Amino acid sequence: DVQMTQSPPSLSASLGDRVTISCQASQTLSTSLNWYQQRPGEAPKLLIHSASELHSGVPSRFSGRGSGTGFTLTISSLQPEDFATYYCHQSYITPQTFGQGTRVEIK
Amino acid sequence: QVQLQEAGPGLVRPSDTLSLTCTVSGDYMSSSYWSWIRQPAGKGLEWIGRIHTTGNRNFNSYLRSRITMSVDFSKNQFSLKLTSVTAADTAVYYCAQEWGQKSLPVSWGQGIAVTVSS
Numbered sequence: 001d002v003q004m005t006q007s008p009p010s011l012s013a014s015l016g017d018r019v020t021i022s023c024q025a026s027q028t029l030s031t032s033l034n035w036y037q038q039r040p041g042e043a044p045k046l047l048i049h050s051a052s053e054l055h056s057g058v059p060s061r062f063s064g065r066g067s068g069t070g071f072t073l074t075i076s077s078l079q080p081e082d083f084a085t086y087y088c089h090q091s092y093i094t095p096q097t098f099g100q101g102t103r104v105e106i107k
Numbered sequence: 108q109v110q111l112q113e114a115g116p117g118l119v120r121p122s123d124t125l126s127l128t129c130t131v132s133g134d135y136m137s138s139s140y141w142s143w144i145r146q147p148a149g150k151g152l153e154w155i156g157r158i159h160t161t162g163n164r165n166f167n168s169y170l171r172s173r174i175t176m177s178v179d180f181s182k183n184q185f186s187l188k189l190t191s192v193t194a195a196d197t198a199v200y201y202c203a204q205e206w207g208q209k210s211l212p213v214s215w216g217q218g219i220a221v222t223v224s225s
Contacts, residue, residue, distance in 0.1 A: 038152075043217055046213050082150075087151065089211065095156070097150060
């Protein structure tokens with residue numbers, strides 16, 4: 001199975017900060033890497049698919065980069081609603097796997 | 108866009124079988140993969156498996172021997188059965204529809220909390 005390693009596990013940031021989360025895969029995924037946001041008590045929501053494609057309705061302050069085994073999610077200017085947990089997810093091969101999550105907290 | 112709703116018992120005894128259904132509304136169950144994902148309290152997401160409307164299935168490597176998935180077109184539902192449950196199977200279980208072109212969960216149910224305890 002493909003192992004997905006996210007870093008950092010958690011981070012504290014202020015409103016307006018630029019935040020970057022990393023995801024490393026144990027084998028190449030091409031660009032079949034996706035990012036989800038999960039707020040407490042809610043189901044995950046798709047933010048980015050195919051490494052860098054913004055899902056419909058997602059604000060442009062979210063962006064994704066990478067290919068192969070290394071990927072990043074960047075939030076250009078943190079907003080109050082962005083404080084949540086973010087997961088990377090690979091859809092390159094089954095079984096699909098998720099990273100362990102990165103919790104973004106208010107500083 | 109379809110809506111998904113999980114249903115099933117909130118409490119299951121150890122060694123029993125956990126049975127969940129997911130009802131799809133807002134559209135018929137189009138040719139697509141339908142998935143199950145779970146999340147233990149305070150932990151990350153774990154992909155359980157998926158079933159296609161054609162019957163093709165893919166499962167989590169560690170749960171494979173305990174999983175059964177099926178689709179009931181007459182009820183617009185798909186289901187998950189997980190046998191021989193232990194406390195480690197306690198989690199919120201989500202059903203989801205995959206985006207066919209990208210093979211990724213895009214529409215999710217709200218989740219159902221299942222506790223395994225005697």
